[in-house]
Amino acid sequence: MKRLLLLLTMAVICLSLFxxxxxxxxxxxxxxxxxQRTLPAKQAQAAPRPAPAAAPAPGGNRWLGPLAGLAIGAGxxxxxxxGGMGGMMGPLLMALLAAGLVMxxxxxxxxxxxxxxxxxxxxxxxxxxxxxxGGAGSxxxxxxxxxPPDFPVESFLRNGKMSFIRLQAANDRRDLDDVREYTxxxxxxxxxxxxxxxxxxxxxxxxxxxxxxxxxxxxxxNFSIASVRFTGQLRENxxxxxxxxxxxxxxxxLRDDKSVWxxxxxxxxxxx
Numbered sequence: 001m002k003r004l005l006l007l008l009t010m011a012v013i014c015l016s017l018f019x020x021x022x023x024x025x026x027x028x029x030x031x032x033x034x035x036q037r038t039l040p041a042k043q044a045q046a047a048p049r050p051a052p053a054a055a056p057a058p059g060g061n062r063w064l065g066p067l068a069g070l071a072i073g074a075g076x077x078x079x080x081x082x083g084g085m086g087g088m089m090g091p092l093l094m095a096l097l098a099a100g101l102v103m104x105x106x107x108x109x110x111x112x113x114x115x116x117x118x119x120x121x122x123x124x125x126x127x128x129x130x131x132x133x134g135g136a137g138s139x140x141x142x143x144x145x146x147x148p149p150d151f152p153v154e155s156f157l158r159n160g161k162m163s164f165i166r167l168q169a170a171n172d173r174r175d176l177d178d179v180r181e182y183t184x185x186x187x188x189x190x191x192x193x194x195x196x197x198x199x200x201x202x203x204x205x206x207x208x209x210x211x212x213x214x215x216x217x218x219x220x221x222n223f224s225i226a227s228v229r230f231t232g233q234l235r236e237n238x239x240x241x242x243x244x245x246x247x248x249x250x251x252x253x254l255r256d257d258k259s260v261w262x263x264x265x266x267x268x269x270x271x272x
Contacts, residue, residue: 026205026236027171028246029194034187034265035249039215039227146216157212160228164212164248167263168205168234171195183263184251208233208241215247223251226261229269245269 147153163182170178174195180188210232217226228248233241247267253259 028266032268172203206235225251
């Protein structure tokens with residue numbers, strides 16, 4: 001009976017701690033869904049790597065919590081059990097603590113992080129219309145393929161970065177009203193489903209570095225569609241920074257003069 005109680009206690013601790021690691025994810029979950037497009041050849045080019053800098057502060061590894069929980073569970077079990085299996089808890093506890101130390105050291109020295117925030121528009125409100133508003137800004141470079149020469153690339157990308165950051169924050173706080181304002185009905189339904197599957201698991205996403213590149217602007221039927229590639233680094237739940245490389249496809253209804261650009265799909269970039 002004591003052995004069964006021990007196993008049940010450790011199983012509950014493991015499931016409760018590891019569920020936070022598995023379910024908490026940034027906006028879109030790092031998956032491809034919604035409107036997908038065949039992108040220009042430049043999509044296959046490797047994204048520039050952020051400059052290396054100091055390692056993240058102690059406590060950033062997401063596995064330290066589960067390992068610490070296992071160690072605590074082992075310690076509690078040893079308190080309630082006498083001889084027999086209780087005598088095995090000392091070595092098990094030491095092994096778990098040693099594993100936690102190894103994971104911490106690997107996380108500290110493996111992944112560098114940029115020293116400063118690299119995105120435009122930090123601290124400023126999203127201007128004009130939701131997602132990628134038009135307005136003043138430099139036009140597309142002369143001779144740029146797949147982009148109209150009079151397209152306001154600079155302001156478009158600036159607003160795109162702010163929208164990227166804002167949607168990460170909306171996802172963290174489960175703000176469906178904000179998500180609805182920036183996405184098509186199909187995308188809103190998918191993001192809503194992801195939030196429901198996440199449940200009450202807390203999520204915190206910090207944008208460490210962010211770059212944006214306009215790949216293409218095209219007209220398909222009644223819609224103008226633009227593809228923006230976002231690269232950089234995100235930190236989830238105070239963990240180590242992780243690279244992000246994905247294309248957001250946004251669309252605008254040409255039949256409505258008051259329509260705005262809305263997020264219609266996300267594509268993860270996979271290099272060949």
